[in-house]
Amino acid sequence: MSDLAPSLSQAPVGRIEPGFLVDTDWLAANLDRPDLRLFDCSATMHVDPVIQQRVHPERDAFEAAHIAGARFIDIDAQLSDHDHPVHLMLPPREAFASAMAALGISNDSLVVIYSTGNIWWATRVWWMLRVYGFDHAHILDGGLQKWRAEGRPVATGPSAPPAPGHFTASAPRALVADRQAVLAAIGDAGTRIVNALRPPQYSGAEAPRKGRPGHIASSVNVPAASLLDPATGCLLDDAALRAAFVEAGVTPAQRVVAYCGGGVSASLVVFALTKLAHPDVRLYDASLGEWASDPTLPMQIEPA
Structure with a gap:
């Protein structure tokens, strides 16, 4: 899709703020959009006696309950610079682009991200995408907790591997x-x-x-x-x-x-x-x- 803006304004149900938030009504009405890429990136930070902090990906919780069509992102394993001495840093441009493509994201995708527990795991992914020039990422307002509180259905088990995307990262913005x-x-x-x-x-x-x-x-x-x-x-x-x-x-x-x-x-x-x-x-x-x-x-x- 070459121009996302008209399609966003025509969404029949719910609320979308391009580049920022979608609500649960909008997502429920748009789960079948072919350009939608939906992700759960839930994680928790644990104190480790050796390295003192460790990011634990909540993949088990994802497989127990997630929004249908969502795939899981392990931020530490997939979206961090493992060559940097500081933990959990933004990956280099080409590594980030490769990770996005492997997740099925293309430059014309519409990305929606959520996390259980703390929303900032989702905004962390949003920020990384923004750094590399991608502005069509959105946060699900209220996350999975709100989705489930409204009685909406969830899926279980692992997600199917995505078809590779075609993602080109721009030069990093001053963010x-x-x-x-x-x-x-x-x-x-x-x-x-x-x-x-x-x-x-x-x-x-x-x-x-x-x-x-x-x-x-x-x-x-x-x-x-x-x-x-x-x-x-x-x-x-x-x-x-x-x-x-x-x-x-x-x-x-x-x-x-x-x-x-x-x-x-x-x-x-x-x-x-x-x-x-x-x-x-x-x-x-x-x-x-x-x-x-x-x-x-x-x-x-x-x-x-």
Whole structure:
């Protein structure tokens, strides 16, 4: 399909925000679209006594119940740079393109992603696609939890292998921040560094999985979970999202660099701000996995 926009506007049921969200009504009405590629990328982060953190793909849960037609993405195994010293980093351009093609994604596909538990595993995949020039990826608002709460059917067992896609990744967009960019942002009035972790992790009251406690110097806290409706798991509406960022001191004129422990939950901050048309939002991909492990990089702990 060479032009997705007209077909999206003609969807008969439900809501779609091109490049951002689809609701469960829209997905149910469009499961048979030939260009649809639906994915569950659920995972959990576990503390490991050796490497201290480990991503566990929730493939068993997927095979127990998933939306019909969905395929599973193992983010750690399929969409990470295993040659990088920091865990779970964005893969290089050609490796990413090969992974997308192997998943059955082509440049004219319409991609919908969901995750059980934490939505930020889905927004992590959305962000990677965005980095490499693909703007037709969407998050299922409320995820599998909302789908099942509405009594919609689920499938079981493994999915069939996809037919290979034809995916070309563009040169990376300026959506990724490295440690030098973060260092330059500290104390810069034109940049706001946003920490997406829970308040006890941000303050330093809770011990981290690795490295030093606390947050990057001068960063503010917008917990990723605070951007969701706790009753439904859906993203807050635009007005509530704007209010959350304004309360944290984020203004439209500022460049934003978001981070967390491993570049996953902060992807929801990036998603929300991009949805609000914030002009310059980047993800510090290495996040505290790199920063908190280097004693030369400035961190702060909030007073008790």
